Protein backbone atom coordinates (compact mmCIF):
# COMPACT_ATOMS: atom_id res chain seq x y z
CA UNK A 1 0.00 0.00 0.00
CA UNK A 2 1.43 3.38 -1.01
CA UNK A 3 1.12 5.95 1.78
CA UNK A 4 1.02 9.71 1.27
CA UNK A 5 2.41 12.13 3.88
CA UNK A 6 -1.20 13.03 4.77
CA UNK A 7 -2.17 9.38 5.30
CA UNK A 8 0.96 8.89 7.48
CA UNK A 9 0.08 11.87 9.70
CA UNK A 10 -3.55 10.70 9.88
CA UNK A 11 -2.46 7.27 11.08
CA UNK A 12 0.14 8.66 13.47
CA UNK A 13 -2.48 10.93 15.03
CA UNK A 14 -5.44 8.60 15.11
CA UNK A 15 -3.86 5.21 15.73
CA UNK A 16 -4.68 1.81 14.32
CA UNK A 17 -8.37 2.57 13.66
CA UNK A 18 -7.24 5.08 11.09
CA UNK A 19 -4.92 2.49 9.54
CA UNK A 20 -7.99 0.42 8.68
CA UNK A 21 -9.66 3.54 7.22
CA UNK A 22 -6.65 4.34 5.06
CA UNK A 23 -6.52 0.73 3.83
CA UNK A 24 -10.21 0.89 2.93
CA UNK A 25 -9.59 4.14 1.05
CA UNK A 26 -6.71 2.62 -0.93
CA UNK A 27 -8.81 -0.43 -1.74
CA UNK A 28 -11.75 1.74 -2.88
CA UNK A 29 -9.33 3.66 -5.11
CA UNK A 30 -9.22 0.62 -7.36
CA UNK A 31 -13.02 0.61 -7.99
CA UNK A 32 -14.46 1.45 -11.41
CA UNK A 33 -16.06 4.73 -10.24
CA UNK A 34 -12.85 5.99 -8.61
CA UNK A 35 -10.92 5.03 -11.74
CA UNK A 36 -13.42 7.03 -13.80
CA UNK A 37 -13.10 10.01 -11.43
CA UNK A 38 -9.33 9.94 -11.84
CA UNK A 39 -9.73 9.83 -15.60
CA UNK A 40 -12.43 12.54 -15.73
CA UNK A 41 -10.18 15.12 -17.34
CA UNK A 42 -9.38 12.83 -20.25
CA UNK A 43 -12.79 11.16 -20.55
CA UNK A 44 -14.00 10.70 -24.15
CA UNK A 45 -17.26 9.95 -25.91
CA UNK A 46 -16.78 6.73 -27.86
CA UNK A 47 -20.24 6.28 -29.38
CA UNK A 48 -23.84 7.50 -29.43
CA UNK A 49 -26.84 5.24 -30.01
CA UNK A 50 -29.90 7.06 -31.37
CA UNK A 51 -33.33 5.40 -31.23
CA UNK A 52 -36.80 6.28 -32.51
CA UNK A 53 -38.58 6.01 -29.14
CA UNK A 54 -42.32 5.64 -29.83
CA UNK A 55 -44.77 5.62 -26.93
CA UNK A 56 -48.45 5.05 -27.73
CA UNK A 57 -51.04 7.18 -25.91
CA UNK A 58 -54.18 5.91 -24.17
CA UNK A 59 -56.11 8.49 -26.24
CA UNK A 60 -55.09 11.51 -28.40
CA UNK A 61 -53.94 14.43 -26.20
CA UNK A 62 -55.95 17.58 -27.02
CA UNK A 63 -54.98 21.18 -26.25
CA UNK A 64 -56.15 24.49 -27.75
CA UNK A 65 -53.49 24.62 -30.48
CA UNK A 66 -53.41 20.98 -31.60
CA UNK A 67 -53.87 17.27 -30.95
CA UNK A 68 -51.09 14.72 -30.41
CA UNK A 69 -51.97 11.14 -31.49
CA UNK A 70 -48.80 9.59 -29.97
CA UNK A 71 -45.49 10.49 -28.35
CA UNK A 72 -42.90 9.98 -31.11
CA UNK A 73 -39.70 10.60 -29.22
CA UNK A 74 -35.96 10.14 -29.73
CA UNK A 75 -33.71 8.42 -27.22
CA UNK A 76 -29.94 8.89 -27.10
CA UNK A 77 -27.36 6.82 -25.21
CA UNK A 78 -23.90 8.38 -25.02
CA UNK A 79 -21.05 5.92 -24.36
CA UNK A 80 -17.66 6.84 -22.87
CA UNK A 81 -14.27 5.16 -22.72
CA UNK A 82 -14.74 4.83 -18.92
CA UNK A 83 -17.65 2.44 -19.53
CA UNK A 84 -20.17 4.95 -18.15
CA UNK A 85 -23.22 5.67 -20.31
CA UNK A 86 -25.57 8.67 -20.21
CA UNK A 87 -29.16 8.66 -21.45
CA UNK A 88 -31.45 11.43 -22.65
CA UNK A 89 -34.83 11.81 -24.34
CA UNK A 90 -36.24 14.23 -26.91
CA UNK A 91 -40.01 14.64 -26.91
CA UNK A 92 -40.89 16.93 -29.83
CA UNK A 93 -44.34 18.52 -29.57
CA UNK A 94 -44.92 19.94 -33.09
CA UNK A 95 -47.71 22.44 -32.24
CA UNK A 96 -45.47 24.11 -29.64
CA UNK A 97 -41.81 23.56 -30.58
CA UNK A 98 -42.23 23.21 -34.35
CA UNK A 99 -40.08 20.07 -34.53
CA UNK A 100 -40.89 16.42 -35.23
CA UNK A 101 -39.33 13.02 -34.57
CA UNK A 102 -37.85 13.18 -38.09
CA UNK A 103 -36.23 16.60 -37.59
CA UNK A 104 -35.01 15.53 -34.13
CA UNK A 105 -33.46 12.36 -35.60
CA UNK A 106 -31.66 14.41 -38.25
CA UNK A 107 -30.49 16.88 -35.59
CA UNK A 108 -29.40 14.04 -33.28
CA UNK A 109 -27.18 12.58 -36.02
CA UNK A 110 -25.52 15.99 -36.44
CA UNK A 111 -25.12 16.40 -32.66
CA UNK A 112 -23.53 12.94 -32.48
CA UNK A 113 -20.76 14.17 -34.80
CA UNK A 114 -20.11 17.08 -32.39
CA UNK A 115 -19.76 14.95 -29.24
CA UNK A 116 -17.82 11.98 -30.67
CA UNK A 117 -14.27 12.00 -29.30
CA UNK A 118 -14.99 14.94 -26.98
CA UNK A 119 -14.95 15.13 -23.17
CA UNK A 120 -18.64 14.69 -22.15
CA UNK A 121 -18.05 16.80 -19.00
CA UNK A 122 -17.38 19.91 -21.12
CA UNK A 123 -21.15 20.49 -21.13
CA UNK A 124 -21.05 24.28 -21.34
CA UNK A 125 -18.77 24.29 -24.41
CA UNK A 126 -20.63 21.45 -26.12
CA UNK A 127 -24.01 23.09 -25.47
CA UNK A 128 -22.85 26.28 -27.18
CA UNK A 129 -21.86 24.20 -30.21
CA UNK A 130 -25.26 22.43 -30.15
CA UNK A 131 -27.06 25.76 -30.10
CA UNK A 132 -25.04 27.14 -32.95
CA UNK A 133 -25.78 24.05 -35.01
CA UNK A 134 -29.45 23.16 -34.41
CA UNK A 135 -31.11 26.05 -32.58
CA UNK A 136 -34.49 25.04 -34.02
CA UNK A 137 -34.54 21.54 -32.49
CA UNK A 138 -34.51 22.22 -28.73
CA UNK A 139 -35.75 18.71 -27.85
CA UNK A 140 -32.81 17.09 -29.67
CA UNK A 141 -30.29 19.26 -27.80
CA UNK A 142 -32.22 18.51 -24.58
CA UNK A 143 -31.65 14.77 -25.12
CA UNK A 144 -27.89 15.21 -25.52
CA UNK A 145 -27.63 17.75 -22.68
CA UNK A 146 -29.50 15.31 -20.40
CA UNK A 147 -27.17 12.44 -21.34
CA UNK A 148 -24.11 14.61 -20.59
CA UNK A 149 -25.52 15.63 -17.19
CA UNK A 150 -26.26 11.96 -16.51
CA UNK A 151 -22.59 11.13 -17.14
CA UNK A 152 -21.51 14.07 -14.94
CA UNK A 153 -23.61 12.80 -12.03
CA UNK A 154 -22.40 9.22 -12.47
CA UNK A 155 -18.74 10.31 -12.52
CA UNK A 156 -19.34 12.42 -9.39
CA UNK A 157 -21.23 9.56 -7.74
CA UNK A 158 -24.16 11.86 -6.91
CA UNK A 159 -27.77 12.29 -8.02
CA UNK A 160 -27.83 15.34 -10.30
CA UNK A 161 -30.02 17.40 -7.92
CA UNK A 162 -27.45 16.93 -5.12
CA UNK A 163 -24.62 17.90 -7.47
CA UNK A 164 -26.58 21.12 -8.18
CA UNK A 165 -26.96 21.83 -4.46
CA UNK A 166 -30.55 20.65 -4.05
CA UNK A 167 -32.00 18.76 -1.10
CA UNK A 168 -35.68 18.18 -1.91
CA UNK A 169 -36.23 14.50 -2.67
CA UNK A 170 -40.01 14.70 -2.77
CA UNK A 171 -42.49 17.33 -3.95
CA UNK A 172 -46.09 17.73 -5.14
CA UNK A 173 -47.10 17.55 -8.80
CA UNK A 174 -50.32 18.41 -10.55
CA UNK A 175 -52.03 16.18 -13.11
CA UNK A 176 -53.65 17.41 -16.33
CA UNK A 177 -57.15 17.04 -17.73
CA UNK A 178 -56.96 17.70 -21.49
CA UNK A 179 -59.76 19.19 -23.62
CA UNK A 180 -63.08 17.38 -23.80
CA UNK A 181 -66.74 17.92 -23.02
CA UNK A 182 -67.30 19.63 -19.63
CA UNK A 183 -68.92 16.53 -18.06
CA UNK A 184 -66.06 14.26 -19.21
CA UNK A 185 -63.44 16.68 -17.88
CA UNK A 186 -65.32 16.93 -14.56
CA UNK A 187 -65.43 13.13 -14.24
CA UNK A 188 -61.70 12.82 -14.94
CA UNK A 189 -60.88 15.60 -12.45
CA UNK A 190 -62.96 13.81 -9.79
CA UNK A 191 -61.08 10.55 -10.50
CA UNK A 192 -57.71 12.33 -10.11
CA UNK A 193 -58.84 13.92 -6.83
CA UNK A 194 -59.95 10.49 -5.58
CA UNK A 195 -56.50 9.10 -6.55
CA UNK A 196 -54.82 11.62 -4.20
CA UNK A 197 -54.02 14.56 -6.50
CA UNK A 198 -54.61 17.86 -4.66
CA UNK A 199 -53.62 20.04 -7.65
CA UNK A 200 -55.36 19.60 -11.00
CA UNK A 201 -54.61 21.41 -14.26
CA UNK A 202 -57.54 22.03 -16.57
CA UNK A 203 -57.00 22.72 -20.27
CA UNK A 204 -59.12 25.54 -21.73
CA UNK A 205 -58.79 28.05 -24.59
CA UNK A 206 -61.54 27.14 -27.03
CA UNK A 207 -64.10 29.91 -26.41
CA UNK A 208 -65.56 31.63 -23.37
CA UNK A 209 -68.89 29.79 -23.02
CA UNK A 210 -67.41 26.31 -23.34
CA UNK A 211 -64.44 27.15 -21.09
CA UNK A 212 -66.70 28.60 -18.38
CA UNK A 213 -68.90 25.48 -18.49
CA UNK A 214 -65.76 23.34 -18.12
CA UNK A 215 -64.65 25.19 -14.97
CA UNK A 216 -68.17 25.22 -13.55
CA UNK A 217 -68.44 21.43 -13.97
CA UNK A 218 -64.93 20.69 -12.69
CA UNK A 219 -65.20 22.90 -9.56
CA UNK A 220 -68.57 21.34 -8.72
CA UNK A 221 -67.11 17.84 -9.17
CA UNK A 222 -63.95 18.22 -7.06
CA UNK A 223 -65.26 20.53 -4.31
CA UNK A 224 -63.63 23.67 -2.86
CA UNK A 225 -60.40 22.17 -1.47
CA UNK A 226 -58.71 20.94 -4.65
CA UNK A 227 -56.30 23.48 -6.18
CA UNK A 228 -57.20 24.24 -9.80
CA UNK A 229 -54.91 25.81 -12.36
CA UNK A 230 -55.82 26.39 -16.00
CA UNK A 231 -53.93 26.43 -19.29
CA UNK A 232 -55.34 28.21 -22.37
CA UNK A 233 -52.37 27.29 -24.64
CA UNK A 234 -52.56 30.61 -26.55
CA UNK A 235 -56.25 30.05 -27.33
CA UNK A 236 -57.72 33.46 -26.40
CA UNK A 237 -57.45 36.95 -27.90
CA UNK A 238 -56.40 39.45 -25.16
CA UNK A 239 -59.87 41.05 -24.62
CA UNK A 240 -61.49 37.57 -24.47
CA UNK A 241 -58.83 36.43 -22.02
CA UNK A 242 -59.43 39.42 -19.70
CA UNK A 243 -63.20 39.01 -19.75
CA UNK A 244 -63.05 35.21 -19.33
CA UNK A 245 -60.56 35.37 -16.45
CA UNK A 246 -62.72 37.95 -14.65
CA UNK A 247 -65.69 35.59 -14.99
CA UNK A 248 -63.55 32.66 -13.80
CA UNK A 249 -62.41 34.39 -10.61
CA UNK A 250 -65.27 32.78 -8.66
CA UNK A 251 -63.84 29.29 -9.38
CA UNK A 252 -60.75 30.08 -7.26
CA UNK A 253 -57.97 29.40 -9.78
CA UNK A 254 -54.28 29.45 -8.80
CA UNK A 255 -53.01 30.78 -12.16
CA UNK A 256 -53.60 30.68 -15.91
CA UNK A 257 -50.93 29.51 -18.34
CA UNK A 258 -50.33 31.29 -21.63
CA UNK A 259 -53.74 32.93 -22.21
CA UNK A 260 -52.73 34.58 -25.52
CA UNK A 261 -50.40 33.98 -28.48
CA UNK A 262 -46.78 33.31 -27.55
CA UNK A 263 -45.61 36.10 -29.83
CA UNK A 264 -48.02 38.67 -28.32
CA UNK A 265 -45.95 40.14 -25.46
CA UNK A 266 -48.06 43.31 -25.35
CA UNK A 267 -51.24 41.22 -25.17
CA UNK A 268 -49.80 39.09 -22.38
CA UNK A 269 -48.83 42.21 -20.44
CA UNK A 270 -52.33 43.66 -20.90
CA UNK A 271 -53.92 40.42 -19.62
CA UNK A 272 -51.55 40.31 -16.64
CA UNK A 273 -52.42 43.91 -15.74
CA UNK A 274 -56.19 43.35 -15.88
CA UNK A 275 -56.63 39.71 -14.79
CA UNK A 276 -57.74 38.84 -11.24
CA UNK A 277 -55.98 35.46 -11.78
CA UNK A 278 -52.13 35.44 -11.92
CA UNK A 279 -50.64 34.84 -15.38
CA UNK A 280 -47.91 32.29 -16.15
CA UNK A 281 -45.92 32.48 -19.40
CA UNK A 282 -45.36 29.10 -21.07
CA UNK A 283 -45.05 29.09 -24.86
CA UNK A 284 -43.69 32.66 -24.61
CA UNK A 285 -40.74 31.40 -22.53
CA UNK A 286 -38.49 28.93 -24.38
CA UNK A 287 -35.06 29.92 -23.06
CA UNK A 288 -33.19 32.26 -20.70
CA UNK A 289 -33.44 35.31 -22.99
CA UNK A 290 -37.24 34.99 -23.06
CA UNK A 291 -37.45 35.03 -19.26
CA UNK A 292 -35.37 38.20 -19.15
CA UNK A 293 -37.60 39.81 -21.81
CA UNK A 294 -40.80 38.82 -19.94
CA UNK A 295 -39.44 40.08 -16.62
CA UNK A 296 -38.36 43.42 -18.10
CA UNK A 297 -41.77 43.87 -19.77
CA UNK A 298 -43.59 42.80 -16.55
CA UNK A 299 -45.63 40.64 -18.91
CA UNK A 300 -46.30 37.74 -16.51
CA UNK A 301 -46.37 36.77 -12.84
CA UNK A 302 -44.78 33.32 -13.24
CA UNK A 303 -42.84 31.26 -15.81
CA UNK A 304 -43.33 27.64 -16.89
CA UNK A 305 -39.92 26.06 -17.59
CA UNK A 306 -39.75 22.90 -19.71
CA UNK A 307 -36.80 20.72 -20.70
CA UNK A 308 -38.02 20.42 -24.30
CA UNK A 309 -38.36 24.20 -24.75
CA UNK A 310 -35.16 25.10 -22.89
CA UNK A 311 -33.04 22.62 -24.87
CA UNK A 312 -31.30 21.30 -21.77
CA UNK A 313 -31.05 21.07 -18.00
CA UNK A 314 -28.42 23.82 -17.84
CA UNK A 315 -30.75 26.23 -19.61
CA UNK A 316 -33.62 25.26 -17.28
CA UNK A 317 -31.42 26.29 -14.35
CA UNK A 318 -30.52 29.56 -16.05
CA UNK A 319 -34.21 30.33 -16.61
CA UNK A 320 -34.98 29.66 -12.93
CA UNK A 321 -32.07 31.88 -11.85
CA UNK A 322 -33.16 34.79 -14.08
CA UNK A 323 -36.75 34.48 -12.80
CA UNK A 324 -35.43 34.37 -9.22
CA UNK A 325 -33.53 37.61 -9.84
CA UNK A 326 -36.83 39.17 -10.95
CA UNK A 327 -38.68 37.73 -7.91
CA UNK A 328 -40.75 35.45 -10.13
CA UNK A 329 -41.73 31.94 -9.09
CA UNK A 330 -41.66 29.15 -11.65
CA UNK A 331 -43.29 25.85 -12.52
CA UNK A 332 -41.50 22.99 -14.28
CA UNK A 333 -43.78 21.45 -16.89
CA UNK A 334 -43.54 18.85 -19.64
CA UNK A 335 -44.77 17.75 -23.05
CA UNK A 336 -45.60 14.02 -23.40
CA UNK A 337 -42.24 12.59 -22.41
CA UNK A 338 -41.59 9.27 -20.64
CA UNK A 339 -40.41 9.03 -17.03
CA UNK A 340 -36.83 9.30 -18.32
CA UNK A 341 -37.00 12.98 -19.37
CA UNK A 342 -39.52 13.70 -16.58
CA UNK A 343 -37.00 12.44 -14.01
CA UNK A 344 -34.29 14.62 -15.58
CA UNK A 345 -36.53 17.70 -15.27
CA UNK A 346 -37.48 16.75 -11.70
CA UNK A 347 -33.81 17.11 -10.70
CA UNK A 348 -34.06 20.84 -11.56
CA UNK A 349 -37.21 21.16 -9.41
CA UNK A 350 -35.33 19.57 -6.51
CA UNK A 351 -32.39 21.92 -6.98
CA UNK A 352 -34.02 25.35 -7.52
CA UNK A 353 -36.01 26.87 -4.68
CA UNK A 354 -38.08 29.34 -6.72
CA UNK A 355 -39.69 26.44 -8.61
CA UNK A 356 -42.86 26.28 -6.54
CA UNK A 357 -45.00 24.08 -8.78
CA UNK A 358 -44.47 20.90 -10.77
CA UNK A 359 -46.40 19.59 -13.77
CA UNK A 360 -44.49 16.41 -14.66
CA UNK A 361 -47.23 13.97 -15.63
CA UNK A 362 -46.52 13.27 -19.34
CA UNK A 363 -46.03 9.53 -18.85
CA UNK A 364 -49.54 9.09 -17.40
CA UNK A 365 -50.90 9.47 -20.97
CA UNK A 366 -48.84 6.48 -22.23
CA UNK A 367 -50.01 2.88 -22.52
CA UNK A 368 -46.50 1.64 -21.57
CA UNK A 369 -43.73 2.71 -19.19
CA UNK A 370 -40.42 1.22 -20.40
CA UNK A 371 -38.34 3.26 -17.91
CA UNK A 372 -36.53 1.44 -15.12
CA UNK A 373 -35.79 3.23 -11.83
CA UNK A 374 -36.34 7.00 -12.15
CA UNK A 375 -38.82 9.13 -10.23
CA UNK A 376 -41.88 7.64 -8.63
CA UNK A 377 -45.23 9.35 -9.23
CA UNK A 378 -48.09 8.50 -6.90
CA UNK A 379 -50.89 10.33 -5.08
CA UNK A 380 -49.71 13.70 -6.36
CA UNK A 381 -46.16 13.24 -5.13
CA UNK A 382 -42.92 12.86 -7.11
CA UNK A 383 -39.95 11.24 -5.37
CA UNK A 384 -36.45 11.21 -6.86
CA UNK A 385 -34.12 8.22 -6.65
CA UNK A 386 -30.84 8.52 -4.72
CA UNK A 387 -28.86 7.16 -7.66
CA UNK A 388 -25.89 8.83 -9.38
CA UNK A 389 -26.76 10.94 -12.42
CA UNK A 390 -30.36 11.12 -13.61
CA UNK A 391 -31.08 7.75 -12.02
CA UNK A 392 -33.29 6.38 -14.81
CA UNK A 393 -32.74 3.95 -17.69
CA UNK A 394 -34.81 2.36 -20.44
CA UNK A 395 -35.51 -1.37 -20.19
CA UNK A 396 -32.91 -3.16 -22.41
CA UNK A 397 -35.59 -5.55 -23.73
CA UNK A 398 -37.68 -2.58 -24.87
CA UNK A 399 -34.61 -1.01 -26.52
CA UNK A 400 -34.22 -4.14 -28.66
CA UNK A 401 -37.65 -3.45 -30.19
CA UNK A 402 -36.68 0.10 -31.30
CA UNK A 403 -35.22 1.25 -34.60
CA UNK A 404 -31.61 2.30 -34.00
CA UNK A 405 -29.68 4.93 -35.96
Ligand SMILES: [Mg+2]
Nearest residue numbers: 231257258282
Ligand atom coordinates in the same frame (compact mmCIF):
# COMPACT_ATOMS: atom_id res chain seq x y z
MG1 LIG B 1 -48.82 25.16 -20.70
